[in-house]
Every structure is written in C-alpha cells, then in structure tokens.
Amino acid sequence: MDIFFCKINKNQSNLISRRILTKRAIQRLKKTTHPKKKLHIMYSDLLIQYVLFTKQRMKYPLSITYNMRGKPLLSKGFFNISNCNEWVMCTYSDNAAVGADIEEYKRCNHELAQFFFTQEELKHLLTLSQREQINFFTDAWTFKESYVKCKGISLFDIKNNINSPLVRNYFIKDETEIEGELFHYVRGVIENYSWCLLSGKNITNYNIKLVCYSQIIETLTNIHRGNYAEHLHD
Numbered sequence: 001m002d003i004f005f006c007k008i009n010k011n012q013s014n015l016i017s018r019r020i021l022t023k024r025a026i027q028r029l030k031k032t033t034h035p036k037k038k039l040h041i042m043y044s045d046l047l048i049q050y051v052l053f054t055k056q057r058m059k060y061p062l063s064i065t066y067n068m069r070g071k072p073l074l075s076k077g078f079f080n081i082s083n084c085n086e087w088v089m090c091t092y093s094d095n096a097a098v099g100a101d102i103e104e105y106k107r108c109n110h111e112l113a114q115f116f117f118t119q120e121e122l123k124h125l126l127t128l129s130q131r132e133q134i135n136f137f138t139d140a141w142t143f144k145e146s147y148v149k150c151k152g153i154s155l156f157d158i159k160n161n162i163n164s165p166l167v168r169n170y171f172i173k174d175e176t177e178i179e180g181e182l183f184h185y186v187r188g189v190i191e192n193y194s195w196c197l198l199s200g201k202n203i204t205n206y207n208i209k210l211v212c213y214s215q216i217i218e219t220l221t222n223i224h225r226g227n228y229a230e231h232l233h234d
Helices: 010-015 023-030 035-056 110-116 119-125 130-151 213-233
Strands: 002-007 078-084 087-093 098-104 174-178 181-190 193-199 207-210
Touching: 002 035, 002 213, 023 035, 035 078, 035 087, 035 213, 078 130, 087 098, 087 193, 098 130, 110 119, 110 130, 119 130, 130 181, 130 193
Parallel strands: 002 207, 078 098
Antiparallel strands: 002 087, 078 087, 098 193, 174 181, 181 193
C-alpha cells in the first residue's frame, strides 16, 4: 500500500489551471466561496489524478464512481483521500478497500467525544493530561474516520459503538477486531498532524511518499499535453 502526502501552498493556488482539474472538481468549486475549501478541492483533485496515473496509468477523464456516502470506487484498485488545513493525504491499494484520515493536533473537542466516543474511550480520556487528551482525541478521530471511509458508511453509524486503540502505536502495523471483522491499520504523524490508514486486508508493507506541488503539476501537465497531441493526431 502507498500513502501519498502533499502540502498545500496557498501562494500557488492561483497558478492552478482549470484545464488540469476534473469536471467533478470544477463543479464542486462552483458551489463554494470558502478559500480553504477551494484549496482542498483543487489539491485533492490533483493528488488523486497524480496517484491514479502513477499507480494505474489512468488518464483524464478518470473512471471513478462514488457511493451515497462519498466513498470512491474504481473498476480495479482502491484509493481514499483526506485533507486538513495544509495537508492532503491519499492512500492507494491494488487489492483491498482502504480508508484514510488526517487531522491536526489542535484541541480535544469534549462535546464531540461525548457524542461519538464509547464509554471505554471516555473513561480513558479522563485519565489523561490536557496535552495527552488532545493526542488521544485526534488519534481516535482519525481511526474512526478511516474505518467509516473504508466501509463507506457514516460516523453516525458507529456512534458510541466502535473502540479506537488506546495505545499510541505510530508507524507500526497493527490489527483490531470490529464487529466480528478483523481490520488492519497504521497510524502516524506528519508535522503536527495525526493520520491513519485502515484496511480489511493485511497491510504487508506500506510506503510513505511526499509529493511536492511542482511534481504533481509537471506530471499532469505532461499527461494533458500528451492527450491533446494524440487527439490532434487522430
């Protein structure tokens, strides 16, 4: 499995050509005026295109469908995307559904914890220092998000029901049983962010790849130029 990370550069957002964005991304951009949301839409779209070309040589237009919860579906292979503030994360697997999430270590939202966490998680949370509460809350949240995104369901479907791991086992492949199913996961940190990758199949190995904006743009620009050349030749 591969985990791709790309850091958002606000100063470069105006340089992104609509020509290399997918129709879905362009339609989503029309529905929001929020600058941060626009950045997330554009960078997520570019990273997805980059990953699918790198792993499958898939070119625009991308053959992706989405279920009613927004889970992306491919005819072969699996991917999942997540973003938070200045980071975008995309995971890819050839043979197993995956879920991914990235969140900033910012604060412990006790109201959300009371609403979504299990009694065991809440009990553990209260034993921790303020800094440890932030860490545990964020790590638990990324785990839960990764699980529901892997399953293609909603957080409300697991409200007060699914325990996240209580230990901070970063960059170590681990497994846990959820409702009779065995799930494999890896958690990690990048700068001040928590991330999690989860799958229903064993994660035999995983590769972390940091991709810069210029690398993505160069790759996609070359792809699109190639497509135009082929079209003109025909």
